[in-house]
Amino acid sequence: MEKLALHNFRNYKALTLALDRNLNIFLGANAQGKTNLLESIVFVASGRSFRTQRETELIRWEAKNCQVTTLVTQRKSTERLQVGLTRQPAKKSYFYGGKAVKRSQYLGRLLTVLFTPEDLAIIKGAPQERRNFLDGLISKVSPVYEYELQRYGQILRQKNQLLRTYGEKIFASPELASWNEQLARQGAKIITRRLFVLRRLNLLARLAHRRLTQGEENLELVYQSAVFLPEKSKETEIEAALLAAIKEKNKQETKVKQALVGPHRDDLLPEINGINSRLYASQGQQRTAVLALKLAEMEYLKGESGEFPLLLLDDVFSELDELRRKSLVEAIDGRVQTFITGTSAENLGSYLPTGKFFYIHRGEVKPYAPHQ
Numbered sequence: 285m286e287k288l289a290l291h292n293f294r295n296y297k298a299l300t301l302a303l304d305r306n307l308n309i310f311l312g313a314n315a316q317g318k319t320n321l322l323e324s325i326v327f328v329a330s331g332r333s334f335r336t337q338r339e340t341e342l343i344r345w346e347a348k349n350c351q352v353t354t355l356v357t358q359r360k361s362t363e364r365l366q367v368g369l370t371r372q373p374a375k376k377s378y379f380y381g382g383k384a385v386k387r388s389q390y391l392g393r394l395l396t397v398l399f400t401p402e403d404l405a406i407i408k409g410a411p412q413e414r415r416n417f418l419d420g421l422i423s424k425v426s427p428v429y430e431y432e433l434q435r436y437g438q439i440l441r442q443k444n445q446l447l448r449t450y451g452e453k454i455f456a457s458p459e460l461a462s463w464n465e466q467l468a469r470q471g472a473k474i475i476t477r478r479l480f481v482l483r484r485l486n487l488l489a490r491l492a493h494r495r496l497t498q499g500e501e502n503l504e505l506v507y508q509s510a511v512f513l514p515e516k517s518k519e520t521e522i523e524a525a526l527l528a529a530i531k532e533k534n535k536q537e538t539k540v541k542q543a544l545v546g547p548h549r550d551d552l553l554p555e556i557n558g559i560n561s562r563l564y565a566s567q568g569q570q571r572t573a574v575l576a577l578k579l580a581e582m583e584y585l586k587g588e589s590g591e592f593p594l595l596l597l598d599d600v601f602s603e604l605d606e607l608r609r610k611s612l613v614e615a616i617d618g619r620v621q622t623f624i625t626g627t628s629a630e631n632l633g634s635y636l637p638t639g640k641f642f643y644i645h646r647g648e649v650k651p652y653a654p655h656q
């Protein structure tokens with residue numbers, strides 16, 4: 285990514301930045317716009333914010349609309365990507381090479397991997413955090429998967445609505461049976477894809493994690509489901525197993541009035557040396573595990589798309605110890621365009637490739653020379 289231009293995005297009125305192809309470091313005090321800047325990069329890449337579902341929050345308070353524009357050079361051709369948002373009506377539009385395009389045509393041209401302090405929740409948080417991590421990663425390279433997830437969510441909501449409205453009265457009705465079948469069919473698609481990607485991700489995560497722990501620890505995400513899933517189950521087998529499990533819980537579901545079986549209830553249990561690290565890992569082990577997962581995500585996206593994603597490190601680099609910093613820098617080493625935010629240059633440590641420094645103050649960005 286060579287250029288980033290913001291117009292009325294969060295606390296930025298107008299900003300144009302020429303970026304370093306290796307490393308860009310944004311320093312500044314709290315509440316000046318560091319995270320906002322990374323958010324804008326994710327927004328122009330994916331059309332989504334990682335902080336809010338209510339996207340009009342992204343528009344600067346006094347303004348009616350916002351745009352984020354970027355120039356990206358990949359495989360020797362330069363492309364212009366833009367996402368725009370209006371407040372009233374709340375509407376988002378995508379532009380590629382100056383032409384309006386659909387979301388599905390837009391996605392996949394620029395990929396990002398974001399690492400923030402909140403990502404520790406991938407290890408110690410609720411199952412949803414881990415499902416979101418895996419689903420998010422798959423969606424980045426597969427708009428079809430994103431669509432399949434949405435479709436699953438629709439079916440789930442309709443089934444839950446039915447259970448809430450009729451409760452035990454609906455038990456054994458053909459209507460509920462039909463939703464169960466749809467849920468099993470769509471759910472099997474999701475689980476099949478998750479298992480497939482997880483095999484590859486686990487391989488990459490184990491490698492990254494071994495490097496970070498100098499070969500001492502093994503990290504694995506173990507898929508946990510209400511249904512038994514033998515190695516390399518076929519989609520049709522998963523569908524049949526899901527349907528059987530749903531039927532078994534039918535009575536209970538009509539009692540508690542919600543769907544209890546399906547990929548929305550599954551988990552990816554993080555294990556270190558075979559031990560549940562969600563419960564037992566130390567702070568340091570959790571950090572190392574998350575970092576390994578992020579590095580694995582980076583390698584996974586590179587494998588799928590042919591290009592390394594942008595790596596965005598919000599307030600985490602200064603939190604890593606010297607060994608982890610060194611491993612991280614070795615992993616990105618001149619191959620991954622990286623964006624780092626922090627409050628001061630002092631605690632960034634000594635392991636950094638050369639790059640550009642910027643100083644952010646109240647939504648304005650200036651070049652910054654830390655060593656002068």
Ligand SMILES: Nc1ncnc2c1ncn2[C@@H]1O[C@H](COP(=O)(O)OP(=O)(O)OP(=O)(O)O)[C@@H](O)[C@H]1O
Nearest residue numbers: 294295314315316317318319320341342343344345
């Ligand atoms: N839509 C908006 N319009 C104008 N200003 C906004 C908008 N949304 C957020 N802000 C401002 O942006 C500021 C937060 O910026 P940001 O989260 O990027 O800070 P930061 O530099 O990352 O700080 P920290 O170091 O605390 O993480 C808030 O103080 C808020 O006032």
Ligand SMILES: [Mg+2]
Nearest residue numbers: 318319320599
């Ligand atoms: Mg911040």
